[in-house]
Amino acid sequence: MRNNFYILFFLLVCQFILAQKPSIKKANELFANKAYVEAAKMYEQLKHDQKVLQNLADSYYYNAQMKFASTHYGTLFFTYKDSVKPEYYFRYANALKGIEDFEKGDIIMGEYLKYSVDTKKFREHLNNIVPFNYTVRQMTRSNSTGDFGISFFGEKVVFASLRNTESPLYKWNDRPYLDLYEATVSKDGILENIKPFSEIINTKTHESSATFSKDGKTMYFNRTNDVQVQVGEEKFASVKLFKAVFENNAWTNVTELPFSSDQFSTQHPMLSPDEKKLYFSSDRPGSIGSFDIYFVDIFEDGGYGEPQNLGDNINTIHREQFPFIAEDETLYFASEGLQGLGGLDIFMARTYDGVYGKPINLGETINTGMDDFAYVLKANEGIGYFASNRKGTDNLYSFVREENERRFIVEGDVRDINTKELLPGTTVTLYDMDDKLIGQLVVGENADYVFNSEPNTKYKIVADRDFYASKTEIFETTDDGRVRFTIELEIESYDDAEDIIVTKEDGLVYIQLENIYFDLDKWDIKPEAANTLDVLVAIMKKYPRxxxxxxxxxDTRASDAYNLRLSHNRANSTLEYLLENGIERNRMRSKGFGERVPLINCGDNCSEVEHSINRRVEFIVRK
Known part of the structure; x- marks a missing residue:
């Protein structure tokens, strides 16, 4: 009997040891099931090949542990950069910004976006044009409560929290499941009298992001599905929207909204001020990005219209979440796809004739390099609340906002004059009429710019972009109360503007001139060559950038070394001619290729015509 006990004990110990032994298969299963805390622990013990580094960094990233995430993304890029997929550039850049390494984060984000990013200049720019400045205060004295998704509930507030220590742990972050709580808020913005919300609403799964009708008798909220379903290669529990009504002093009639689904998530509901629309975020089929903001009409009979996407003026290929509609119909929401400081930033978009205009980042008095989201506002009092993980975990913050007195604004976007396509990465500069620099910005994905200006002042705004002619507009502000001067800058590419400038199949932009001929073994500029170069001088003076x-x-006659030296001298001679005719040296560079890059690869059997074709000077536009 005793021997059987020892054998059983030995088997149980062995099973426990085997269960704890790290393996790539087990780590990948944990990662696939979004058990990121346990996955990270196991990946740390494995050999760090590319797949392990990707998942390890992602495991930290998804739990906002940006210091560890950026370290492992850094190793991934150092070791495997040539084979890293674009989405890792995006996450690595945001992880760097989360630890306030904006300079390196901008470099990585620039490689992802294919145009330059300058967060420092962007932050300075926002300080001039944001409509409000914010004074922010954390609403609790603890940094570990996991609070977010606050909403107004009469004189109280309701928010989601991880406070329920009796709840089982959620594998994603090893924290309790979310429940809704209600509380009051003190005059100095601190949560008081906190208690769990209705037991009818809170269940064993996640509940969050409640919104209430003004009479307090109807609520909409998130609830995570209690079962996982297979969607493609992923198995997950979707988030759904529910409605409940308050009757006989209790919440009842909890029903799932008909546009929720097991196949995708629908979350973050927000009632419009007139309660005729419900806004929400979803990754449903047809979304532009991972999550988009939608709305549905709410009919008088209690039914709902079809979900309507707010479009690409608001939504991007990344996350847009947590909509809030103010009394004046201004939309506030969180986005990681619009140009920001890192992670989710809070934006606002005003409505013009029922259409939302370009969003404005609320600036660094409220946004950080981490996630800032779930903004709600009492506009008439100038106060509100939002959530942020700027201290490593989700916490609620109260704010007081004051108007930014710098309110005269010039705004617009930059497009190709012929195709009308937006041109992100264009530099837009604002000058006064004495050519004093007022502001400068490299436009982001939406190619839009906003500058602070003064009333009754004349300005010059310039758009500069590589391979495009500069565009200058002059405008004058007034003091008639109009604070926004919209100027769309349309610029033209060199190859559209000039017949002799062409983009060839190799992707390079050439200035096609008659060939320049030199006497045998000579490199001085002959009169007929000077005539050709004078055309180039005129082009470069027309486009000073x-x-x-x-x-x-x-050609291939003579030795390779001799031809290399001869071509170098001819290139330098051509450059000197342009220099003598007023073209700055820093706009040109010369290079001799000898016989190494023939147009016709005829070797030693070239005809005189083929030799003459290979014997040439080419002019390639570099900027």
């Missing part, structure tokens, strides 16, 4: 490379090529 244009920069070119002069490439001189020879």
């Amino acid at each position: 244009m920069e070119i490379e002069l490439g001189a090529h020879t």
Whole structure:
């Protein structure tokens, strides 16, 4: 009997040891099931190949542990950069911004976006144009409560929290499941009299993001599905929207909204001020990005219209979540796809004739390099609340906002004059009429710019972009109460503007001139060559930002070393001619290629015509 006990004990110990032994299969299962805390622990013990590094960094990233995430993304990029997919650039950049390494984060984000990013200048720019400045205070004295998704509930507030220590742990973050709580708020913005919300609403799964009718008798909220379903290669529990009504002093009639689904998530409901629309965020089929903001009409009979996407003026290929509609119909929401400081930032978009205008980042008095979201507002009192994980976990913050006195604004976007396509990465600069620099901005994905201006003042606004002609507009502000001067800058590419400038199949932009001929073994500029170069001088004076490379090529007669030296001298001679005719040296560079890059690869059997084709000077536009 005793021997059987020891055998059983030995088997149980072995089973426990085997269960704890790290393996790539077990770690990947944990990661696939979104058990990121346990997955990270196991990945840390495994050999850090590319797949492990990706999942390890992601496990920290999804739990807002940006210090560890950025370290492992950094190792991933150092070791495997040539094969890293674009989405890791995006997360790595935001992880760096989360630890306030904005300079390096901008470099990585610039590689992802394919145009330059300057967060420092963007922050300075926002300080001039945001409509409000915020004074922010944390609403609790603890940083570990996991509070977010606050909403107004009469004289109280309702919010989601991880406070229920009796709840089982959620594998994503090893914290309790979310429940709704109600509380009052003190005059200095601190949560008081906190207690769980109705037991009818709170269940064994997640509840969050409640919104209430003004009479307090109807509520909408999130609830996570209590079962996981297989969708494609992923198994997950979707988030759904529910409605409940308050009758006989209790919440009852909890019903799932008909546009929720097991196949995708629908979350963050928000009633419009007139209670005729319900806004929400969803990754349903047809979304532009991972999550978009939608609305449905609420009919008088209690039915709902079809979900309507707010469109690409609001939504991006990344996350847009937590909509809030103010009394004046202004939309506030969180986005990680619009240009920001890192992670989710809070934006506002005003409505013009029922259409939302371009969103404005609320600026660094409220946003950080981490996630800032779930903004709600009492506009008439200038106060409100939001959530942020700026201290490592979700916490609620109260704010007081005051108007930014700098209110005269010039705004617009930059487009190609012919295709009308937006041109992100364009530099837009505002000057006064004495050419004093007022502001400068590299436009983001939406190619839009906003500058602070003064009343009764004349300005010059300039758009500059590589391979495009500069565009200048002059405008004058007034003091008639109009604070926004919308100026769309349309600029034209060199190859559209000039017949002799063409983009070839190799992707390079060439200035096509008659060939420049030199006497045998010579490199001085002959009169007929000067005539051709004078055309180039005129082009470069017409476009003062244009920069070119002069490439001189020879035929294959004579040795390779001799031809290389000869072509170098001819390229330099051409550059000197342009310099003598008023073109700055820093706009040009010259290079001799010798016989190494022939247009016709005929070797030692070239005809005189083929030799003459290979013997050339090319002009490539570099900027």
